[in-house]
Amino acid sequence: MTPVHAPFPATRLRRTRATPALRALVRENALEVGDLIWPVFVRAGEGIEEPVPSMPGVMRRSVDKIVEAAVEADALGIGAMCIFPYTGIEERTEDCAGAWDPQNHANRAIAAIKARFPNMAVMSDVALDTYNINGHDGFVEDGIIVNDRTVEALVKMSLAQAEAGVDIIGPSDMMDGRIGAIRTALEETGHQDVTILSYAAKYASAFYGPFRDAVGASGALTGDKKTYQMDPANSDEALRLVARDLAEGADMVMVKPGLPYLDICRRVKDAFGAPTFAYQVSGxxxxxxxxxxxxxxxxxxxMMESLMAFKRAGCDGVLSYFAPAAARLLNG
Structure with a gap:
């Protein structure tokens, strides 16, 4: 776009900023409650709302309290929630079998929300880190995070979530080939309508620290995740990853983290035009x-300025822990 305007004083760009009504008329982007996905943390127990110290205002909730959070979301007009499980070290194993247990915290929360609010879009997290004794998103063999065996486990995890009633599968693991494998498995088992929102460009970021506290992964993690999450210095690589995931059957794609990577959001939206989301992460x-x-x-x-930044960068929506607070403001 090449702006064309008369020279000053015929053109005074401040004219359209003079009043609230004029500013509203020329506003280029809008943030709506329907753009928000609310990430919540589920844990074992009943009647529990446990504060996450490094995330003021955020709770780990038992399944019954997750349903209460869904009541709040529905009342505010938030149409989507994302479920993350908190697991203690005693719940973690090297074989990560809890990840595809039909009765794990996450799957019970999915089923409970869908039973109460059938029209609520429930999103899941697909990665092994919250079930892995090593804290990694994949199986660790001789100090190496292995790809193909991990993908097989992610497929089982996805199918268990689909059986629980999930609407949106969110593979956050960054293993190669997992989108195609999950899509094929969903089609073959009658879950063809389950949507995949791929964490296509997930960076090896230092902004995830409070989240790892929230899911119990901080103490479990050995080493780092740089062999599978992206180098923060890379931009073109993000486009290759998004192209691959779309080609394998992703319906929507995500950039994570959010604000430090708005340039990636813009490039992804401009290059592919696919539904593009960002995760305003814990940090x-x-x-x-x-x-x-x-x-x-x-x-x-x-808060509102930061959320608007995602819309300006081309995002269709954003996962944010601010979702309830932002919705209250947007609803007036």
Missing amino acids: EYSMIKAAAQNGWIDEERV
Whole structure:
């Protein structure tokens, strides 16, 4: 686009900023409640709401309390929730068998939400890290995170979630070939309508720390995830990964983290035009909360400004722990 306008003073670009009504008329992007996916953490037990210390305002909830959170989401108009399981070290094993247990916390939460709110879009997380004694997204053999054996496990995990009633499968593991394998398995087992939102461009980021606390992975993780998550220095690689996942059957794609990677969001949307999402991850959330608690920023204004940034960068929606607070503001 090449802007064309008369020279000053015939053109005064401040004219359209003069009043709230004029600003509204020329506003280029809009944030709506329907753009938000609310990530929540489920744990064992009953009647439990346990604060996550590194994520002010975020809770680990038992399944019954997850359903209460769904009641809140529905009342606010939030149409999608994403379920992440918290697992203690005693629940983790080297074979990661809990990942595809039909009665694990995540699958019970999926089923419970769908039973109460059939029209709520429930998203799952597909990776082995919350069930793995090593804290990695894949099986570890001789210090190496192996790909193909992990993909076989991810397929079993996805099918268990589909049987529980999940609407959106969210593979976050970054193994090669997992989208095609999961899509084929879903088709072959009668789950052809289950949607895949691929974490296609997931970076090996330092912004994930509070999340790992929330799911119990911080103490379990040995080493790092740089052999399968992306190098933060790379941009073209993200486009190759998105192209691959779309070609293998992903319906939607995600960039993670969010704000530090808005350039990637823009490139992905411009290159492919596919439904594109970003994850405003735990570190982004906690930094805003911490600065606000210290009186350094206006939390509500920064929250809304940060969410609008995703829309401006081309995202169709965003996973954010701010979803309920943002929805309340958007609803007036």
